[in-house]
Amino acid sequence: MVVAAAALIVTPLVQVAGPTELQVQANAQAQGPALAETNPIKYKLLEVRPGKLGRSELESGDLATISRVEKLYKKIDFSGVAWRPSPTSGADAPRRYQVSVWAPETGVIAGVYDREVLSGKDSIYKWNPQKFLDDQSKINELDFDIKFTDGSVQERAVLPLRLLGLDGRLANDLDGDFDGDGVSNGEEAKKGANPFDARDRGVAKNPLPKLPETTTPTPTSTTMSAKPQPKPSPSSSTSQPQPQPQPQPSSAQQTKPSSAKPTSTSVKPTTTTRKPYMAEQYDPYPGELLVRLKPGQEFRSGTPFGNAEVKVRSIRYKGEQNGRKSPALDHALVDASDGNRFVVKAKGLEAFAEAYEQEFGNSKPEFERVSKWFMNTFITHARVEVDYPDNSSDAKDFLIGFVGEDERVFSIPAADFDGDGVSNEDEVSLGTNPFSPDSTPHEKPKFAITSKSVKPGEVYEFVPSAKLDPNTKFLGAEGYQVSLTPDGNVRVVGSSDKWNHKFSFKVWDPLYEELATLHVESDFSEDWTPINVKAGTTLETNVMRPDEIASGMEIVSTKDELKAGGVPDWVSIGRDGEVFLKPPRSEGGSKGERRYWVRLSTGEQRVIKVNVLDPTPYAEEYKLQYPDVFVRLGEETRSHAPLATLTQGAEVFFNQPIPEEAQVSYSIEGETDASVVEREGTAEDGEQPGMVTFKATGDDLEAGDVVQVMVKASFSDGSTQHVPVYFNILPRQIAGSYNHAYETGREVLPGTPIVLHRTDVRNVPEGTDFVFFEDAEGNKNLNGWKVSVNRDTGNLVVRAPENGARPLDAVVTVSYPDGSSTDVPFHVGVKHSKPDAEAFTPRYAPETLTGGTRTSYEMLTPVPENTTFSIEENAGLDVSVDTKTGRITAVLPKDAPGGAKYNVRVRVKYPDGSEEFIDAELRKKAIADEERPRWSDIYVNAGDLASTPQGQRVPPETTFGIDASFAAKGWQVHVDKYSGRLQVLPDASVKPKSKVEVPVVVTYQDGSQRTVKVSAYVREPRQTAAPTPSTEAPTSTPTPTPSTPAPTPEPDPAPETGSSAAGWITVILGALGFLVGAGLLALQEVPVVQSNLRHLMRDLGLRR
Structure with a gap:
């Protein structure tokens, strides 16, 4: 609504910055009166000058007690855009609730004044400037609910707002000079001039009827209160400036707490003394709240706190408000390398023109609609957040707006944004693009x-x-x-x-x-469907219907017949009805329908109709662009020739060369220290048409400047295109200090891609760009090779063609941020022999590792240089492989059974692109690998019992048993499970001089096992009375079954040999008879318990 727009013009933008919520305060909630009653928030009058952004100040209350703003009762509307309070920090960050208000530019108010007061249109301000001045001088109120940290709510907290002029006085102060043009407000109003437009210098544009006398009393002007600037130390910054007298809000403006009971008048406000937070003492980027940019311009703020030294924990750029970025904004960031300055850069004028064309196209919209679209589309915010050491935080919102080449905002109808001499309003009404100086009416x-x-x-x-x-x-x-x-x-x-x-x-x-x-x-009718093809493109289609193809019908016209019938070279007709069309651009669409008669196998004649449509203008089909160019001060540089983005239907092809038939000629627009190679005939050695040469010798140039040179490209079909080239000015050459190189000796199989790495190890400067230009001098003989480059690392991916591949020699262009560049050559051969995966047989030897210990071991067989390795299957292990050497590093589980085996699969990728998989067998080291239990050979008479002890010290919890496979006829054997003593008893059926090998299985604590074969021999019988045979025989002890699954049993070790123990048994048995009598001699007839024998031997002083 027009009336509302004018009345509320003083407060178009309101924002809220959020509180620092410290845990101490959050936990210090008392049971007494609520904060909303004892310490409510009351704001001072906030007065803002045009185009400035001011922050609120408190008259009473404490920001640290605020939890959040809960409800906004009134939105403030200006030019159809609604603005609401919003927190300036993220949901998880500490916040401080302050309110920021941006006032409109004087040019915006001037436009409303012209329309509402001076235009003669029906309005409450028609011919009445005094009412308009009075309304702009009123105090506006922004009211909202505030929730405190104790949960209480203050309803309708009021922030009073008022607009001041550039002179710091109110608009209805008739002696004031709101627009700063040297003519008072009252004098301009009486003359019919615009008190808000400094350009008129107090002179009316048109004669007006007699205006009403100004009778409203002039109020006393006030001055704005500024937030204190940073001091050298926090202690000195606690002093506050003396507040100036402020108008008090009316009784309707006073706040009231949310409570069921009326607020007691006897309750005194609770005041607490605390050390101010740093976020309350310091104002980052003071005064730099509104950024106005011309197209292509860059803004760089001052340091965050001027010359003061303020300790901060971090300063970061958090992106645009609500995640929206203006399409005209090139970048916004905090440049930590330059003193944490906030930097924002606008795109060129063509970005505004393109956005306008997309939105309005071939139309003539109302100017107010375009103004509103401009504000919604391009006006944006950027936020910088500061974290202080005391855990408080602050945020500064930068309002980013754009002005035209005449440095005025677009919403001023008389402004000329694109600088072509035609006002914004006139361009919109004429149907031209107000952001393109070269646009013409539709x-x-x-x-x-x-x-x-x-x-x-x-x-x-x-x-x-x-x-x-x-x-x-x-x-x-x-x-x-x-x-x-x-x-x-x-x-x-x-x-x-x-x-x-x-x-x-x-x-x-x-x-x-x-x-x-x-x-x-x-x-x-039965005619075939006409074919439509655009000149300058290709099309392949079949004119026959499916039933005709299925019937076997063919086109039997000979080439001579077709040629005689007028079929041109760009038309190819096959027997099966396939038609291939490639009309040149010269065919155009003016020649009408082409008809080509053909003879069918049925004897019938048919006509093929071809409609050639007008070609797409070169300027639309090929969108030219230049990469950014860097040049040092005082030096001269030359850009690359422009490349094109080719659009054909729905397909888009980037970085395409411009066809020769386009015959592009180039020229420089405007006055600049640049020249361009105009056309092919004017190019000298090493030059290409379109290359722009720029001399960075201007006296006004500084490092960091970006100079835009506008190049006009004119095509042979009459279409034109304006292409910007950006020259980035650097300080008074990096190329030459880097010796880049790529791997050598690499060969690749046809059709197989490989990665070609850089071999130089130095890091390149930030901003270095590796580019592969197919039109570079060293890249003209690609012959089907496909090459792409990682623009950051410089590593290449190359693929040889499937057929007819020949070795590749090409170059990569390295562009440095200082504008210098160098070409790095590389060579890739073609491998026609069998793949490396067939020629090489890499393998790993089985490896035994200690559990729980990180161990590495190498591959056995050599592989070609530049072979790479990776783990394909890790068998559940902590395992890695050296990508270059194949060296495996693994950790086997500490609790895995001894002898457990794991197969790790490794992918081997050869330099020619072929690959294979190999297995590495890892085995956990077992106790059985190192222990060597030993028994002496046993010599025994048939029918006698003989034994031999295990002769080595063994680890704790070792057990012994007889392998279940032992089944020698006539032999009874037994081994003590814990001591390992082995007893044998051959019966009388065993012949003298017979020999058996008793397999003794030794099981260790880790579950590993070793089998030892002990030899037993039967003696020749002595010529003595035969002993009484034993009535009982030893029994075989079965092999214990390991409780742990997984490990594969080791192969049986070679048998150990040792001395006979037969004499020992005789001595021990004699001792038994001497001590306990003949009754114990029966022990000779049963297996002897090894532990008892060991005790007896020790008591008798017998030693082995």
């Missing part, structure tokens, strides 16, 4: 062809003389396939309904309304 599109006969399902495009507006409508086309193409043509599809094969529709443009009535008729 032409009314016309159709040369308005009626077309098509086959059912055939696609045809009606091509207008000018691209149609994206909002074009087709009236009467309901039920038919009619649409607008991306090129702005009308696309129709022939109807397959014989009863509705004719239809007409109107083309309705939002600006020119009805453009034409188009007629479409479906042709159901």
